[in-house]
Amino acid sequence: MTQLLEIKDLLKSFAQPGGGNLAVLDIPQFQIAEGEQVALIGQSGGGKTTLLHLIAGLLVPDIGSIRIGGVEITRLSEQGRDRFRAETIGYVFQTFNLLPAFTALENVRLGMTFGSGKHKHERAADLLAHVGLKDRLNYRPKQLSVGQQQRVAIARALAGRPKLLLADEPTANVDPNSAESVLDLIRGTCREEKVSLLTVTHDMQIASSFDRLETLDEINQVTHANASAS
Amino acid sequence: MSLIHIAWRNFCHRALSSFLTTFSLALGVGLVVLVLSVYGVISEAFTRNASVGYNLVVGPKGSPLQLTLNSVFYLSQPIENLPYTEYMEFLPQAERATMVSRFGGDPELAKRDGRYAPFVAGGFAIPLALGDYFGEFRVVGTTPAFFKELKHGPNVDEDFTFRSGRALQDFSTENGYFEAVVGARVAKQMNVTLGEKFYPTHGDPTGHGHELGFTIVGILDPTGTPNDRAAFVNLEGFYLMDGHAKPVETDAESDNDSEDVLDEAIDAEEASDAEEANEGQPESDPNTNTEASANNGVRLIQSDITPEQANNLTDEKQSDEYRLLSIPEREVTSVLIRNGNIMFAPGMQNAINEGIRSQAVAPIGEINKLMNLIVGPLLTALLAITVITCAVAAVGILVSIYNSMNDRRKDIAVMRALGARRTTVTAIIVFESFQVALIGTILGWILAHAAIVMYSGQIEDQTGVQVGFFTTSNYEILVLPLVLALALIAALLPAWSAYRTDVGSNLSA
Ligand SMILES: Nc1ncnc2c1ncn2[C@@H]1O[C@H](COP(=O)(O)OP(=O)(O)O)[C@@H](O)[C@H]1O
Numbered sequence: 001m002t003q004l005l006e007i008k009d010l011l012k013s014f015a016q017p018g019g020g021n022l023a024v025l026d027i028p029q030f031q032i033a034e035g036e037q038v039a040l041i042g043q044s045g046g047g048k049t050t051l052l053h054l055i056a057g058l059l060v061p062d063i064g065s066i067r068i069g070g071v072e073i074t075r076l077s078e079q080g081r082d083r084f085r086a087e088t089i090g091y092v093f094q095t096f097n098l099l100p101a102f103t104a105l106e107n108v109r110l111g112m113t114f115g116s117g118k119h120k121h122e123r124a125a126d127l128l129a130h131v132g133l134k135d136r137l138n139y140r141p142k143q144l145s146v147g148q149q150q151r152v153a154i155a156r157a158l159a160g161r162p163k164l165l166l167a168d169e170p171t172a173n174v175d176p177n178s179a180e181s182v183l184d185l186i187r188g189t190c191r192e193e194k195v196s197l198l199t200v201t202h203d204m205q206i207a208s209s210f211d212r213l214e215t216l217d218e219i220n221q222v223t224h225a226n227a228s229a230s
Numbered sequence: 231m232s233l234i235h236i237a238w239r240n241f242c243h244r245a246l247s248s249f250l251t252t253f254s255l256a257l258g259v260g261l262v263v264l265v266l267s268v269y270g271v272i273s274e275a276f277t278r279n280a281s282v283g284y285n286l287v288v289g290p291k292g293s294p295l296q297l298t299l300n301s302v303f304y305l306s307q308p309i310e311n312l313p314y315t316e317y318m319e320f321l322p323q324a325e326r327a328t329m330v331s332r333f334g335g336d337p338e339l340a341k342r343d344g345r346y347a348p349f350v351a352g353g354f355a356i357p358l359a360l361g362d363y364f365g366e367f368r369v370v371g372t373t374p375a376f377f378k379e380l381k382h383g384p385n386v387d388e389d390f391t392f393r394s395g396r397a398l399q400d401f402s403t404e405n406g407y408f409e410a411v412v413g414a415r416v417a418k419q420m421n422v423t424l425g426e427k428f429y430p431t432h433g434d435p436t437g438h439g440h441e442l443g444f445t446i447v448g449i450l451d452p453t454g455t456p457n458d459r460a461a462f463v464n465l466e467g468f469y470l471m472d473g474h475a476k477p478v479e480t481d482a483e484s485d486n487d488s489e490d491v492l493d494e495a496i497d498a499e500e501a502s503d504a505e506e507a508n509e510g511q512p513e514s515d516p517n518t519n520t521e522a523s524a525n526n527g528v529r530l531i532q533s534d535i536t537p538e539q540a541n542n543l544t545d546e547k548q549s550d551e552y553r554l555l556s557i558p559e560r561e562v563t564s565v566l567i568r569n570g571n572i573m574f575a576p577g578m579q580n581a582i583n584e585g586i587r588s589q590a591v592a593p594i595g596e597i598n599k600l601m602n603l604i605v606g607p608l609l610t611a612l613l614a615i616t617v618i619t620c621a622v623a624a625v626g627i628l629v630s631i632y633n634s635m636n637d638r639r640k641d642i643a644v645m646r647a648l649g650a651r652r653t654t655v656t657a658i659i660v661f662e663s664f665q666v667a668l669i670g671t672i673l674g675w676i677l678a679h680a681a682i683v684m685y686s687g688q689i690e691d692q693t694g695v696q697v698g699f700f701t702t703s704n705y706e707i708l709v710l711p712l713v714l715a716l717a718l719i720a721a722l723l724p725a726w727s728a729y730r731t732d733v734g735s736n737l738s739a
Pocket residue numbers: 014015016022024042043044045046047048049050051225226734735
């Protein structure tokens with residue numbers, strides 16, 4: 001199995017407001033294979049979001065290597081990472097983060113606006129139809145339920161045909177009834193589009209349905225990140 | 231989706247704030263465009279007025295501006311006059327001879343070319359006699375050549391055309407020497423029609439009336455020149471009006487010896503003194519200055535004809551009742567000159583100005599001076615104020631966009647997470663500012679031009695300049711780049727804020 005994501009000897013710390021550094025992540029090794037679906041669980045404040053930001057190239061590690069599809073993204077310039085992210089990474093947020101000024105369709109099209117890849121115009125509408133929002137194309141986020149908003153966000157994350165979808169607690173803000181269907185949708189769509197998936201959650205029940213379940217505590221050597229300031 | 235589309239969506243999302251910002255900018259731009267249009271109209275009116283087909287105005291020594299204001303604009307206080315012989319200096323021998331034999335005067339005048347005739351050859355010299363009023367409008371005594379020779383319009387190639395009637399004639403069987411042509415505005419304001427008679431008043435608009443009436447034989451089309459505001463009368467008829475003849479003393483024949491500059495100067499003094507004396511003299515008491523009244527006024531032999539008899543007189547006989555003024559009795563206020571060859575103009579102008587009695591003035595120069603001296607700075611000040619208004623509106627853009635930045639940090643972070651570069655989100659902010667600038671400018675332009683169109687009738691009446699919705703002054707082209715530049719400056723701060731937006735901390739917020 002070829003690895004899509006390979007992380008080696010990754011260190012990330014933050015400068016603290018009071019001075020000194022807070023080590024958040026120390027990951028000797030972590031991989032995701034192509035097409036694989038991984039659930040990552042961990043306590044709040046453990047550094048899950050930080051890890052996703054690092055993989056997406058929104059943050060840079062102190063040291064260490066992050067390879068995605070053979071590209072060492074820590075060596076890319078900021079612009080290079082932006083471009084790489086636009087073309088390779090899909091991101092689903094806990095709070096959906098739809099842009100309120102845009103319709104559902106436009107929000108999805110934003111997902112394929114910033115990359116250089118040419119995507120068919122109809123793809124946005126097709127994706128929305130796929131997530132069950134065929135008749136909500138021109139609704140504003142405000143006019144959609146939270147579950148529907150997260151579906152739009154999923155369609156947006158996949159619009160640019162990424163290789164890796166990062167989902168940061170995608171069901172945390174969705175009511176329990178839709179949570180399962182939202183997750184099913186993410187997993188099903190990723191399978192169809194042959195996209196690898198890394199889902200962060202602190203919901204054991206959701207995590208346990210994944211083939212591969214990782215605990216941040218196990219891959220991260222910084223323990224009690226909240227408590228231990230070094 | 232294009233960045234402009236994204237910027238437009240953001241603009242629409244904050245519709246009220248966007249609209250108010252845009253509208254305040256539109257008002258600022260509208261003011262600027264309005265001032266520029268007024269500037270355009272005024273300068274066009276000025277240049278139109280200056281391009282009347284002659285290149286020099288010759289009049290008595292004094293203020294060149296006042297001569298121009300009098301002769302070109304028919305404005306300002308009346309000025310001194312020149313002896314008719316000064317006018318004759320621009321004419322060739324043949325014409326001078328005709329004048330001497332027709333009007334009477336020193337035979338010596340008929341024997342030579344006018345001193346400046348060679349310079350004028352191929353062009354024209356048209357005499358003007360000013361001093362009377364028809365209502366508030368100046369009465370201009372002139373010759374039929376005025377309407378034949380002078381042109382107007384942007385290229386100075388348009389002849390005078392008549393809304394009705396024709397040009398005045400030197401003498402006609404029906405009206406004798408008393409024909410008049412009125413400008414478009416005079417006709418409108420004084421509400422006169424063809425065939426009507428009017429009676430010029432002397433000295434100033436409220437002065438006493440002359441007894442002789444001029445019959446209006448033509449009404450000019452609007453020309454956009456001061457000629458719209460003038461009532462033209464035949465110079466010969468003008469001379470025949472009471473008080474328009476220059477008193478001639480027996481030794482005043484020395485007037486014709488124009489080589490003698492000292493005499494000329496003295497003559498000018500005397501002439502003006504006499505004129506002043508005449509002007510101070512009430513019409514009802516013509517006998518105070520017997521010497522003046524001997525040669526003065528209308529030579530209408532009416533004492534022994536009854537009105538019935540007068541009506542039965544034939545036209546020819548009527549004309550016989552007037553004796554045209556002799557050359558020494560005649561005066562002109564100024565002479566409009568076009569040199570046949572423009573290269574002769576500077577030389578002739580110098581020669582005239584070196585003399586003691588006359589001055590030659592290029593009206594375009596005087597008009598430009600007037601424009602640069604008074605109108606220009608005034609409009610520039612006005613323009614500066616309106617540009618400041620625009621700058622204030624630009625600050626409005628800044629405040630509006632900057633205030634929205636707090637709400638938008640998350641949007642920016644999301645776009646970054648979707649792969650947008652720092653420069654991309656920065657560009658979106660700048661586009662938004664440009665959008666406000668563009669819409670504001672177009673809206674302001676439309677507002678200003680709509681206002682101009684609403685007042686186009688009055689503008690044309692007052693200045694003769696025709697303005698339509700799409701009449702633009704050259705400077706208006708500069709408004710959009712200027713506003714865009716202001717918008718760019720206004721966008722700098724919010725754009726910088728967008729550029730620096732931290733993705734991580736704003737995504738989870
Ligand atoms: N930009 C930052 N500056 C300083 N500290 C940060 C920053 N981002 C995250 N942290 C800290 O890193 C730790 C991990 O945060 P995060 O990755 O958001 O945890 P999780 O997503 O697992 O809840 C927290 O203690 C948080 O305070």
